[in-house]
Amino acid sequence: MIRTEEMLLNVGPQHPSTHGVFRLVVKIDGEIITEATPVIGYLHRGTEKLAEDLQYTQIIPYTDRMDYLSAMTNNYVICHAVETMMGIQVPERADFLRVIAMELGRVASHLVAWGTYILDLGATSPFIYAFRDREMIINMLNELSGARLTFNYMRVGGVKWDAPEGWVDSVKEFIPYMREQLKGYHELVTGNEIFLDRVKGVGVYTKEDAINYSLSGPNLRSTGVKWDLRKDEPYSIYDRFDFNVVTRDEGDCLARYHVRLEEIEESLKILEQACEQFPAEGEIMAKVPKIIKAPKGEAFVRIEAPRGEIGCYIASDGKKEPYRLKFRRPSFYNLQILPKLLIGENIANLVAILGAVDIVLGEVDG
Amino acid sequence: MVEELLHSSPGLANFGIFFLLAAVLLLIVLGFVTYGILAERKVMGYMQLRHGPNRVGGKWGLLQTVADVLKLLLKEDIIPKAADKPLFIIAPVMAFAPSFMVLATIPFTDKFQFADIGVGLLYYIAVSGMTVFGMVLGGWASNNKYALLGGMRAGAQMISYEIPLVMSVLGVILLTGSLNLNDIVAQQDDTAWFILLQPVAFVVFFIASIAELNRTPFDLPEAENELVAGYHVEYSGFRWAFFMLAEYVYLFAMSALITVIFLGGWLPPFDFLGFIPGAVWFSVKFSAVVFVYIWLRSTMPRFRVDRLMEFGWKVLFPVALANIFLTALIKTLFF
Numbered sequence: 001m002i003r004t005e006e007m008l009l010n011v012g013p014q015h016p017s018t019h020g021v022f023r024l025v026v027k028i029d030g031e032i033i034t035e036a037t038p039v040i041g042y043l044h045r046g047t048e049k050l051a052e053d054l055q056y057t058q059i060i061p062y063t064d065r066m067d068y069l070s071a072m073t074n075n076y077v078i079c080h081a082v083e084t085m086m087g088i089q090v091p092e093r094a095d096f097l098r099v100i101a102m103e104l105g106r107v108a109s110h111l112v113a114w115g116t117y118i119l120d121l122g123a124t125s126p127f128i129y130a131f132r133d134r135e136m137i138i139n140m141l142n143e144l145s146g147a148r149l150t151f152n153y154m155r156v157g158g159v160k161w162d163a164p165e166g167w168v169d170s171v172k173e174f175i176p177y178m179r180e181q182l183k184g185y186h187e188l189v190t191g192n193e194i195f196l197d198r199v200k201g202v203g204v205y206t207k208e209d210a211i212n213y214s215l216s217g218p219n220l221r222s223t224g225v226k227w228d229l230r231k232d233e234p235y236s237i238y239d240r241f242d243f244n245v246v247t248r249d250e251g252d253c254l255a256r257y258h259v260r261l262e263e264i265e266e267s268l269k270i271l272e273q274a275c276e277q278f279p280a281e282g283e284i285m286a287k288v289p290k291i292i293k294a295p296k297g298e299a300f301v302r303i304e305a306p307r308g309e310i311g312c313y314i315a316s317d318g319k320k321e322p323y324r325l326k327f328r329r330p331s332f333y334n335l336q337i338l339p340k341l342l343i344g345e346n347i348a349n350l351v352a353i354l355g356a357v358d359i360v361l362g363e364v365d366g
Numbered sequence: 367m368v369e370e371l372l373h374s375s376p377g378l379a380n381f382g383i384f385f386l387l388a389a390v391l392l393l394i395v396l397g398f399v400t401y402g403i404l405a406e407r408k409v410m411g412y413m414q415l416r417h418g419p420n421r422v423g424g425k426w427g428l429l430q431t432v433a434d435v436l437k438l439l440l441k442e443d444i445i446p447k448a449a450d451k452p453l454f455i456i457a458p459v460m461a462f463a464p465s466f467m468v469l470a471t472i473p474f475t476d477k478f479q480f481a482d483i484g485v486g487l488l489y490y491i492a493v494s495g496m497t498v499f500g501m502v503l504g505g506w507a508s509n510n511k512y513a514l515l516g517g518m519r520a521g522a523q524m525i526s527y528e529i530p531l532v533m534s535v536l537g538v539i540l541l542t543g544s545l546n547l548n549d550i551v552a553q554q555d556d557t558a559w560f561i562l563l564q565p566v567a568f569v570v571f572f573i574a575s576i577a578e579l580n581r582t583p584f585d586l587p588e589a590e591n592e593l594v595a596g597y598h599v600e601y602s603g604f605r606w607a608f609f610m611l612a613e614y615v616y617l618f619a620m621s622a623l624i625t626v627i628f629l630g631g632w633l634p635p636f637d638f639l640g641f642i643p644g645a646v647w648f649s650v651k652f653s654a655v656v657f658v659y660i661w662l663r664s665t666m667p668r669f670r671v672d673r674l675m676e677f678g679w680k681v682l683f684p685v686a687l688a689n690i691f692l693t694a695l696i697k698t699l700f701f
Contacts (some may be wrong), residue, residue, distance in 0.1 A: 009511050017591040031515060100696065120591050122582060122668025128414040190667075194583050347515065347592050348670045365401050 006034060017120045017351045022360030026342065026350070033350060036342040038335060043365040051325040056082050056156055056292045057324070060136050064150035066329060067363040069112050072098075072105035072141070073305040075154040076328075080235060080292045081301045081312040082156045085294040093282035094158035095237045100171060100274050101144060101153060103267045107178065108137040109306035110260045110267075113358045117257065118189055120355040121198050126189055133181050136174060143167055156292050158285035172275045175268050182264060190261075197251040200361070203341050203353035206251060213337040216330050217308030218263065219357060222255035229304040241270045253356035260358075263306075293320050307331050307358060331363040383685045389478070391469060400431040406660050413664045441468040441603035446509060449600065453507035458601065458608035461500025466617040472622045473547050475632045475644040486547040487539065490623060491532055494578065497612060498524040501587060504609070505597035516596025519671055520580070520587035526678030527577035527584075533686035534570035537693040538627055552630035561628040566689045568628045570682050575620050577674070580613060581659060583666035586674060621655040622648075629655070 012023040021042035027035040049068060051059045056078070067317035076098060083090060090098075115130030138148050143164055147244050153160055189195055205213075207223045220227060228245040230238040246262040248255035254335035294316040302311035308330030315324040334357050375381060404419065412474060423429025430575030445454055447479060471486040473479040483489060505517020515635025538560050541689055542553040554560055561568045577584035588596030598609045607644050629651045670679070 007511055015594060118667060122585070122589065122591060123666055124582075125414050125664045128416070128641075132415055170397055189667075192667065194669055195675055198667060346670075346672060348589070348668075348672075351592050 004029065006121070011350065013039075013347075017355065018361075019116065019355070019359055022359065022361050022364070024338075024350070024354075025255055026161045027348070031346040031348075032344050033345055036339045036350075038338055040335070040361075040364050043361050047364070047366050048325050048327065051322060052323060055320050056322070057295065059322075060154065061152045063327075064152055065286075065362055066327065066366065067305060067307060067310070067331065067360045069107075070102075070105040070109040070306045071149065071152065072101045073149050073303060073310060075126070075151060075238070077155050077242070077262045077301065077303050077305075077310050077312045079154045080303065081299055081314050082292065082294055085297065085299045085314060085316065086118075086288075086292070086302055088157050088288060090158055090236075090286055090287050091283040092237075093254055093279045094284045094286070095161075096274055096278050097144075097159050097163060097284065098154060099236055099238065099241075100168075100226065100271060100278075100305065101141060101151075101159075103172070103270050104137050104141060104272070106267045106306045107264050107271075108134045108141075110264050113260055113306075114185065114257070116251055117358070119194070120351045121195060123189070123195075126185070129188075130183070133178060134321055135275070138264065140167070140170055140174065143170075155285065157288035158283070167280050168275050171271060175272050175275075178268055179265070182261065185261065186269075190257075196254065198348075198352055199257060199356070201250075202345075204250070204252045205337060205341060209337065209340075213340075214333045215308065215337060216333065217304070217306065218256050218259040219334050221245065222259050223251040224249040229309060231300060233302075235301070235303055238270075241273045243267075243269045246254040255354055256356045256358075291320050293318060294322065302351055306331055307360065307363070308334055327366065328365070329363045329366060331359040331361075334358050335364055367561075368374065370464055382467070388567040392466075395466070395469065395615055395618055398618050399611060400435075402427070402614055402617060402656065403434075404631070405656070406663075409657065409660045414659070419561050435607065438603055438607045439528040442607070443603045444600075448509040450507040450509065453503050454600075455605075457500050457504030457507055458612075459500070459501060459604045461497050462608045462612040462615075464496040465612045465619065467493050468619050469615075469622075471547060472619065472626060473551065473631060474553075474622070476548075479548070482546070482548055483628045484633045485545040487535060487545045487550070487627070491535075494616065494619070495524065495528055496604070497616070500609075500612070500640055501597045504601065505587075508597075508600035510600050512593045512595070513597050513599045516587045516589075516593045516599070519589075519593075522598055522671070523577055523580075523584065523674055524587055526675040526681070530570055530678055530682035531574035531653045533577060533683065533690065534567040534574065535627060536566040536686075536690045537564045540690065540693050540697060547631075549627050551633065554630045555633055559628065559630040559633075564628070564689070564693070566685060567693075570686045571628070572624065573675070574678075575624065576659070576681060579620055579659070581615055581617075583669050584674060585668060586671050589668055593666075617656065617659065621652050621659070624655050625651045 005194050006029050007026050008027050009026050009044040010023060011026060012018040013021040018024065023039040025039060026033050028328040047062045050062060059078055060075055063078050066074050111130040111134040115127040119127040141151060142148050144167060145161060205223065207225055210220050210223045210225065212365045224247050226245050226247050229247050243263040243266045246266060248259055294314060296316060296318040298313065300311060300313040302309045309328065310330055311328030313321050313326040317323045338354065338357060342350055345353065408418040419430035421427060422433045447449060468490045470480040471483060471489050501520040502517040505513040505520065538550060541563060542550045544550065557563065580587055588598065598606055601609060625648060632648045634640050634642060634647050661679025
């Protein structure tokens with residue numbers, strides 16, 4: 001008597017394509033997934049609880065380690081939250097430095113997303129090309145902040161270091177180079193039949209699903225929702241720049257791929273304008289008290305990180321440490337739709353769908 | 367030369383000569399595997415803005431593969447507790463043995479060939495199909511879910527590519543009127559290389575051969591991003607090396623076969639270049655084929671497993687059939 005049996009398969013936490021220590025318990029019938037349960041928390045460090053015993057400036061390095069691929073936006077969100085509570089006006093030069101750093105970080109982050117996604121699909125070379133170009137950004141941010149990944153660059157009221165001489169010019173030179181490379185990326189991967197076959201129509205969800213699951217960033221915009229906080233709730237000096245919000249209507253993995261690549265182009269536009277308008281001189285720190293004490297009360301701010309909306313909620317009782325700190329970490333929310341997407345797909349599509357969500361486990365686990 | 371020996375009376379001297387020749391072939395193949403791996407790593411390295419191996423054995427990492435093999439020999443030999451021990455041990459051998467067996471029929475030059483049998487091409491395809499048993503067995507015996515999936519994929523992949531592979535060479539066989547590899551080369555001497563006469567067959571054969579070799583974009587049985595390492599996930603040390611060795615010997619054999627069937631074997635491209643020995647021409651063409659395999663590997667993403675079957679049955683198979691039909695039609699009408 002022949003009978004078939006469902007098999008329980010542990011994908012991860014040590015698996016090449018889970019982008020870190022992410023575990024997925026899937027029930028498979030042959031290669032078809034019938035049930036998927038994500039297990040997270042292997043990288044949980046209790047950032048929020050730790051922050052309750054730390055002064056605001058001391059919290060900033062912890063945010064570097066959440067979404068370690070775009071640490072600049074994380075730096076910004078905590079500073080922005082404290083500045084909102086204290087009503088600090090950030091000097092213009094500092095704002096420009098912050099925007100340039102954040103947009104460079106966005107390009108770097110999308111490059112990693114692009115490279116690792118193609119790597120997940122089995123092609124090895126594009127990954128290395130993406131990292132070559134990311135390396136240039138990392139070097140620039142290294143010159144700016146003294147670190148390659150965990151920048152710890154921004155402070156409440158401004159930034160820690162001024163740009164070294166000629167730094168803005170090096171950013172300017174990078175923009176046309178990156179545009180040229182993007183063309184190469186499209187030539188190498190976007191038109192590839194095998195690639196299209198792997199991603200087209202895979203992992204589709206609707207606009208309603210995306211909103212109901214609270215997705216954000218490219219995951220949301222790939223379904224046609226035109227929602228970008230840089231445009232819709234401008235923070236910092238984003239209202240000064242002219243750029244488009246990239247959307248796609250299909251809602252599949254290919255749409256997410258396209259949104260990310262085109263967002264790189266839009267970020268380059270912002271960088272170009274920011275470098276043009278960069279003030280020749282000025283303060284990089286506002287006048288802030290030596291010991292930062294947020295006034296009693298609470299505040300919630302949200303900004304557009306490469307992976308979606310990152311939010312920061314601070315409840316303060318007027319001390320130099322927050323009473324409660326909470327981050328809305330976009331990867332965590334984006335991941336929630338995964339079990340729904342995986343049902344009925346095979347193992348090969350699991351990798352394609354998970355890669356297109358683009359999670360960073362440091363952020364998922366907090 | 368070998369043919370005469372085969373028909374002579376058996377004796378100690380003949381045995382010695384055969385043993386020597388076999389040892390020579392073994393050394394050639396192992397030499398190829400050693401430097402084929404190095405070449406693959408170097409070529410892929412330069413395509414990927416790296417240098418590849420460059421420390422062991424002087425400037426170009428000439429002894430890198432040797433060092434790797436030594437390391438594999440010294441590694442602890444692990445057999446999982448829950449594995450089916452006899453099958454687990456025998457699987458790498460089953461995958462590996464046919465890869466050497468197929469080399470016997472390949473004519474490297476007009477003189478250097480081990481068995482000039484009448485159905486050389488059929489022999490190659492039949493024997494090379496046996497390797498997949500080793501993979502399925504290895505995957506199954508490992509008692510690991512990823513390995514099982516990889517082994518099953520190897521089986522499914524074999525079913526989808528093997529038939530287009532055979533069908534595509536039928537056109538060549540029709541034109542030659544023989545399954546003998548020497549006859550196929552001789553026929554190309556009379557007319558033209560079969561890559562020119564049978565371009566469709568060449569393309570189908572080449573694609574199917576990548577699937578047979580389990581190389582990107584058809585490396586589904588060992589898809590590292592999906593199945594970690596596929597059918598050999600539980601293997602380590604020298605058992606693992608046997609799987610890898612089989613893979614690279616097949617790369618050697620398949621490139622040699624393509625050279626023989628489609629690129630005119632040891633023949634020079636133009637007659638006035640005939641003063642250069644056939645072995646040189648063979649190795650030049652052979653290296654070009656190997657290079658294309660490496661090139662594809664560093665460029666292409668991987669096929670999806672269910673699409674491979676569709677591709678094999680719905681695209682490659684009809685194309686190969688149409689090619690046979692056209693070839694037969696042209697041959698009866700015009701020749």
